[in-house]
Amino acid sequence: MYVIEMVRKSKLKAGLAGLVAGLIAAIALLAILLPIIMQYQQHVVKSYQLEEYAIALQNQIKNEEKGLTSCYNPSAGIINVNNTLGVSVVVVLVYASDGINEEVKYFQPGILKIEPGINEISISNLGLRLDASRIKILKLVTSRGAIIQPPYCSEVVIVIKGFSLNMLLGGEQAPGGLLIRKGSEMFAHGLISKTDNSALIFINGTLVPTPESTGTGYMPLAFKADLKISDPNIKLTIERYDVGDYMLVVISASSYDYRQSNIGCYNAYCYTFEVKREFTIHEFAYSFVSKYDDSGDNGPLRYVLANNGYNYVIVGVEFSDEEGVAELYNGTIYVSGVKTDNINEVGVVVRFFVDKVNEKVNATLYVNGDVVDATAFYRIKEEGKVSTQFAVLLPVEELVNIGPEDSFWIKAVVSKCSSGTCLVDESEWISFTYKPFKLLVDSIYEKYFGE
Amino acid sequence: MINYKSISPVLSAIILAATMIALGIVILMWISGYSTMVIKQSQIDLLRSEQAAKENLVIVHATYNSSESNVLIYLLNMGYSEVFLGPIRIIELPSANYIIFTPEGIWFNDYRAKAVVNSTEEDSLTALTMSVGEVSEYLENLEIRNLSAITDKIKVYALEPYNEINGYYRVEIPVKLNSNKTYRVEVWTIVNIYGKAYLCKLYTTQLTT
Numbered sequence: 001m002y003v004i005e006m007v008r009k010s011k012l013k014a015g016l017a018g019l020v021a022g023l024i025a026a027i028a029l030l031a032i033l034l035p036i037i038m039q040y041q042q043h044v045v046k047s048y049q050l051e052e053y054a055i056a057l058q059n060q061i062k063n064e065e066k067g068l069t070s071c072y073n074p075s076a077g078i079i080n081v082n083n084t085l086g087v088s089v090v091v092v093l094v095y096a097s098d099g100i101n102e103e104v105k106y107f108q109p110g111i112l113k114i115e116p117g118i119n120e121i122s123i124s125n126l127g128l129r130l131d132a133s134r135i136k137i138l139k140l141v142t143s144r145g146a147i148i149q150p151p152y153c154s155e156v157v158i159v160i161k162g163f164s165l166n167m168l169l170g171g172e173q174a175p176g177g178l179l180i181r182k183g184s185e186m187f188a189h190g191l192i193s194k195t196d197n198s199a200l201i202f203i204n205g206t207l208v209p210t211p212e213s214t215g216t217g218y219m220p221l222a223f224k225a226d227l228k229i230s231d232p233n234i235k236l237t238i239e240r241y242d243v244g245d246y247m248l249v250v251i252s253a254s255s256y257d258y259r260q261s262n263i264g265c266y267n268a269y270c271y272t273f274e275v276k277r278e279f280t281i282h283e284f285a286y287s288f289v290s291k292y293d294d295s296g297d298n299g300p301l302r303y304v305l306a307n308n309g310y311n312y313v314i315v316g317v318e319f320s321d322e323e324g325v326a327e328l329y330n331g332t333i334y335v336s337g338v339k340t341d342n343i344n345e346v347g348v349v350v351r352f353f354v355d356k357v358n359e360k361v362n363a364t365l366y367v368n369g370d371v372v373d374a375t376a377f378y379r380i381k382e383e384g385k386v387s388t389q390f391a392v393l394l395p396v397e398e399l400v401n402i403g404p405e406d407s408f409w410i411k412a413v414v415s416k417c418s419s420g421t422c423l424v425d426e427s428e429w430i431s432f433t434y435k436p437f438k439l440l441v442d443s444i445y446e447k448y449f450g451e
Numbered sequence: 452m453i454n455y456k457s458i459s460p461v462l463s464a465i466i467l468a469a470t471m472i473a474l475g476i477v478i479l480m481w482i483s484g485y486s487t488m489v490i491k492q493s494q495i496d497l498l499r500s501e502q503a504a505k506e507n508l509v510i511v512h513a514t515y516n517s518s519e520s521n522v523l524i525y526l527l528n529m530g531y532s533e534v535f536l537g538p539i540r541i542i543e544l545p546s547a548n549y550i551i552f553t554p555e556g557i558w559f560n561d562y563r564a565k566a567v568v569n570s571t572e573e574d575s576l577t578a579l580t581m582s583v584g585e586v587s588e589y590l591e592n593l594e595i596r597n598l599s600a601i602t603d604k605i606k607v608y609a610l611e612p613y614n615e616i617n618g619y620y621r622v623e624i625p626v627k628l629n630s631n632k633t634y635r636v637e638v639w640t641i642v643n644i645y646g647k648a649y650l651c652k653l654y655t656t657q658l659t660t
Contacts, residue, residue, distance in 0.1 A: 028479060036486045043493045047500060054504040093527055093619055095512050102514060104525055106570060106618050137512070145509045145529035297659045299631050341635055341655050426633040426659055 061146045064089060066407055066433050068114065070140075070150035071290075077123040077132025079140070079150055081114050089114040090143040094126050098134040099296030109143055136293045149431070151290040167238075169284040177252065177280035180227050184279070187213055187224040188247055189272045190377070191265060191393070194258050200282070200448050201256060203273050204248040204441050206309050206393065207240065208264040208377040209386070210272065215239040219385050223247060223286075243377045243389040244289030244307045244314040248441055250448055253279035266361050266376040268393070283444050287437070289391075292430045295320060299425025300329065300416035305391050306432045310441055313434055314377075315350075316391025317412045321381040329354040330422075331414035335394060337402065339409045339429045347400045350392045356380055363392055367399045396434055407433045495584070495644050502642040503652040506530045508610070511619070513636055513658040515628050522624040522658065524636065528610045535579070535607040536564060536620075537641035537650065543634045544626055560624050564608040568618040576620075580604040581641065581648035605648045607641045633659045 067085035072078070083089060091112040094105045105127055112126075123132040140148040169178065180186075189212075192205030209220040216239055223240040243264070256275040264270065291303040298320070305316035315333055335348035343349075352363040352374075365374035379389040396402040410432055415424045511525040522541065528534050538559035563575045582604050610620055628634060635657045642651040 025475070029482070032479065032482050032486055036489055039490045039493050043497060046497050050497075050500050050504040057504070057507065092613055093511060093525075095525060097512075097514065102512075104511070104567070104619065104621075106567065106613075108617060109614055139511060141509060141511055141527060141529075143529065145507045145527070147509065147511065294659070297631060299659065341657075423631060424633075425631065426657075428657060428659075 060144050062407060064142055064144055064146035065148065065431060066405060068142075068146075068148050069433075070148050072135070072138050072150040072152055074133045074135060074152060077135075079121040079123070079138065081119045081121065081140075081148070081150070083114045083116050083119060086116050088116065091140050092143050093141040094128070095137070095139040095141075096123070096128050096130050096135050097137040097296070098130050099136050101130060103128050103130055136296055149292075151292050166288045167284065167286040169281060177282045178229060180229065180279050180281060182228075182278050184228045185224060185226045185274070185276050186249070186251070186279070187221055187272070187274045188249075189213065189222060189261060189264075190270055191268050191375070192247070192271050192273060194271070194273065195445070195449060197449065200250055200252050201275075202248075202250050202445060202449065204310065204437075205246070206307075206314055206377070207245040207247055208243050208270060209241050209379045210261060210263045211382065212261060212263060213272070213274075215241070217385065220379065220382065227281075238286075240288070241379075241386055242289050242291075242305070243316060243379050243391045244305050246287040246307055246309055246314075246437060248283065248285040248437070248444060249281065250283040250444060251275065251279050251281050253277070264378055266363055266378065267373060268375045268377075282448070285437075285440065285444075289314065289316075290432075291318065292427070294412075294425070294427045297425065299414075300423055301412060301414045301425040301427055302387065304410060304412050304427045304430055305389065306410055306430070308435050308437060309393065311397060311436050311438045312393050312395040313432070313436075314391050314393055315410050315412075315432075316377070316389060317414055319354075319381075319388045319390075319414065319416065321356075321387040327356055327416050327418045329356070329388065329390070329414060329416055331390065331412060333392065334409075334411040334413075335396070335400075336409045336411075336429075337400065337406075339431075348394060348396075350374065350376075350394075352376065352390055352392070354378060354380075354388055354390050356388060361390060363390075365392065365394075372399065397436075402434055404434060404436055407431050495649065498644045499642050499649055499651055502640075505532070506534050506640060506652060508534050508536075508638075508640060508652075508654055510638065510654055510656045513656045515634075515658055515660045517628075517630070517660070520625060520627045522626055522628070522634075522636070524622040524624070524638070524656070526610065526620040526622060526638075528612050528620070530612055532612065534610045535581075535641040535643065535648075535651075536610050536622075537605055537607050537639040537648070539622065539624065539636065539638050541624065541626065541628075541634050541636050543632070544628075560626060562622050562624040564610075565621045565623070566611075566616055566618055567621055568616055570618075572621065576608045578606045578608055580606055581643060582646070584644065584647035584649040605641060607648065628660045630660045633657055 068081055068083055070081040090109050092107055096103050138150055188207055189210045190205055190207035192203055195202040207222040209222040211220040213221045215221045215224050219241045222245060225238045227236045253275045258273050261272040262270050289305050289307040291305055294301045300319050301317055302320040303318040307314045319329055330353045333350040334346045336346040347368050349366040354361045359380045361378045363374040363376040365372045375393040377391045381388040402408050409429045411427055411429045413426045415422045507529040509527045509529050511527060513524045515522050539562050540559045565575050566573045638654040640651045641648045
């Protein structure tokens with residue numbers, strides 16, 4: 001009995017010792033692991049905070065880029081900037097280049113400000129010595145780090161209710177409509193649509209030049225307005241020859257011409273609209289296609305084209321055609337939510353070719369690798385008149401996750417092949433803000449035609 | 452018949468206990484060492500992320516001056532603290548004027564950095580040299596697998612915030628480029644942690660000649 005009792009006590013002691021040893025080991029292990037756990041927790045929390053901070057910083061830059069609409073008028077040497085942010089923006093640096101010479105001007109914070117509303121900044125006031133009419137690249141850097149690169153503008157850009165327009169004539173400017181006298185003319189060609197009733201005609205859409213109708217110097221017309229108004233001192237003439245302008249007009253006319261004409265349109269039904277004699281303009285809105293210069297390198301790419309449409313964007317290219325040389329152009333246009341060096345990451349890719357000799361084009365649109373029907377427009381070079389343009393219609397809301405007011409990036413790579421050799425030219429990534437005209441078009445439509 | 456002398460049970464218990472204690476100590480030291488390494492890597496990662504999130508270097512423009520065979524890059528430090536400008540490379544020029552990380556095809560272009568203060572270009576900035584940090588993962592995006600290949604120190608330039616120097620920086624890379632070609636430029640910033648240099652943030656741009 002005594003022996004059994006001794007053995008039991010001995011086992012109890014051993015068990016207790018084991019338990020204590022185990023506890024000590026567990027505490028030691030915990031003491032070692034605790035700093036790792038704490039560091040891991042700190043890592044997770046701080047990483048999250050840093051990510052938030054980085055996103056906030058990027059959003060600030062993105063908002064400035066979106067809220068500053070700008071264009072450059074080389075003939076006047078004026079940069080027009082419309083600041084829709086509601087607060088002043090400080091510009092600290094201006095870069096300008098004519099393709100050969102360049103100038104950089106630094107401004108101490110507070111000296112050069114872009115106030116809310118429309119601002120006109122003169123090149124001479126910036127202290128730039130370059131010939132204003134020859135400036136090809138302009139960049140304004142804000143104190144947040146946003147870079148504004150104004151495209152050329154032929155007219156002062158007006159931003160009304162958030163829409164970037166070059167011209168606008170509404171009911172407020174001409175109550176009851178503007179009477180256009182005999183001898184006037186309005187012409188439009190492209191992917192346009194028409195609605196009419198007994199009193200009014202409503203036309204809107206993207207314009208494409210056609211050699212069927214020509215303007216001054218026999219240039220192929222996309223749009224013409226030769227308007228004589230009741231006041232003999234007022235006469236307005238506009239002729240446009242580019243692919244990608246957007247137009248809306250509401251008129252009343254006793255007769256007009258509207259017929260199908262697919263010249264310059266690929267995989268789309270285009271129309272020609274023409275009105276002569278007397279008519280009344282009730283509403284008129286016009287947006288010029290933006291042209292981003294790439295001619296400095298003497299490559300085949302002259303401009304990258306971009307404009308908004310009803311619920312889509314138009315992106316394209318203009319080539320540097322050489323006189324008298326028959327060429328085949330190939331190209332790729334990349335549209336991406338982010339600026340990337342890895343073109344495999346780009347969601348929307350357009351591959352195309354333009355056969356100038358046979359006046360044919362072909363376009364294939366890839367969205368995340370899948371082929372989607374492409375609608376495209378083109379203008380074939382005419383000697384001494386116009387150079388070749390190609391543009392594609394991208395319903396970005398439908399294709400990719402780009403919504404109104406979102407900025408995205410465009411890049412074009414083109415190659416010109418002649419006599420068996422090809423020359424490649426590539427643009428920089430260009431930022432463009434999607435501001436569809438849908439709301440404007442729908443509101444004007446409802447005003448005259450109801451829902 | 453061989454007569455084995457039996458080992459004392461006390462001795463065998465002591466040997467067993469000593470072995471277990473030694474093994475326990477080794478395991479604890481390994482865990483302790485591992486945890487120290489994990490903590491250090493995590494701290495470096497956090498410091499690097501913090502710098503990357505806060506710095507705001509702007510590449511205003513990159514251009515090629517064919518008459519002087521120079522690539523020019525205009526930089527502005529829009530952040531609130533100094534940024535260390537590290538290696539720069541033109542992707543399409545793997546062999547030109549390398550400066551560090553030459554083995555295994557890893558190279559960077561030699562360059563000069565100048566401050567332009569109040570529209571006046573100053574002399575070239577004085578380069579600082581830093582030893583490369585040991586944590587390999589931050590070099591993997593440069594495809595550097597063999598750390599022993601890194602023999603040189605990284606050369607960096609300290610770029611002050613724009614409002615402190617009242618100006619911007621101009622980087623000159625002496626290279627000859629072909630015409631009618633597009634070149635991609637990578638600009639790395641460096642962060643100094645515990646006296647060692649780590650690649651921090653990559654900025655990219657491109658130019659067409």
